[in-house]
Amino acid sequence: MINILPKKEKSNLEHEYIIRLIIVVLIFISFFSVVVLLLLIPSYKYSATKEITAENNLENFNKKNPEININKLNDEISATNDRLDFLVAKKPKYSVSESVIDSLLSVRTSGVSFTQINYMNRSDGAAPIQIIGKARDRSALHTFNDSILGNSTFSAVDLPISNFVKPSNIDYSLSVYLK
Numbered sequence: 001m002i003n004i005l006p007k008k009e010k011s012n013l014e015h016e017y018i019i020r021l022i023i024v025v026l027i028f029i030s031f032f033s034v035v036v037l038l039l040l041i042p043s044y045k046y047s048a049t050k051e052i053t054a055e056n057n058l059e060n061f062n063k064k065n066p067e068i069n070i071n072k073l074n075d076e077i078s079a080t081n082d083r084l085d086f087l088v089a090k091k092p093k094y095s096v097s098e099s100v101i102d103s104l105l106s107v108r109t110s111g112v113s114f115t116q117i118n119y120m121n122r123s124d125g126a127a128p129i130q131i132i133g134k135a136r137d138r139s140a141l142h143t144f145n146d147s148i149l150g151n152s153t154f155s156a157v158d159l160p161i162s163n164f165v166k167p168s169n170i171d172y173s174l175s176v177y178l179k
Contacts, residue, residue: 002027036140094106100129100178101117103151103153103154104131104176105130106151107148107151108144108147109140109143109144110140111135111143111148112134112136112140112141112144113133113135113136114131114133115132115134116131116132116133117129117130117132118130120133120164127177127178128176128177129176129177130173130174130175131173131174131176132171132173133170134169134170134172134173135163135169136169136170137168137169138164138167138168141159141163141164141170141172142164145159145174153178153179154176154178154179155178155179157176158174158175158177159177160173
């Protein structure tokens with residue numbers, strides 16, 4: 001195919017084409033924007049009406065209930081918060097850190113699984129960690145007990161003999177004491 005147009009005119013035509021394409025796209029975007037705005041008008045009217053209704057209801061409520069004072073209510077909330085501050089300010093005597101949990105997980109032997117790890121703060125000052133779980137058999141539970149005793153993080157283990165009644169699939173509960 002022979003190109004009869006000179007290069008300059010060809011580039012001018014391409015430039016005009018791009019400009020016309022941009023104009024058409026902008027017209028479509030403008031048209032759709034106008035349509036969207038027209039469709040939003042009923043929602044805006046509805047919201048404005050609801051806002052006015054809510055404000056009128058609040059004014060009527062405040063007129064009918066003059067004994068409710070916002071400042072008095074805020075003062076009561078502040079007083080309640082002040083009384084509850086002792087919960088935030090009181091730090092526990094013992095806390096279980098991630099290192100203790102990691103130590104428990106590291107001494108866990110095969111055939112033993114945990115279902116619960118509970119931290120208890122007793123009145124006598126001791127703070128045992130109760131471990132509840134399942135053991136495959138007696139030897140797995142005994143090996144787990146020995147591995148806890150061999151760890152330097154823990155001082156004692158309270159493993160009731162009743163945990164060894166079943167020969168396999170044992171539900172156990174033991175208490176571990178921190179050093």
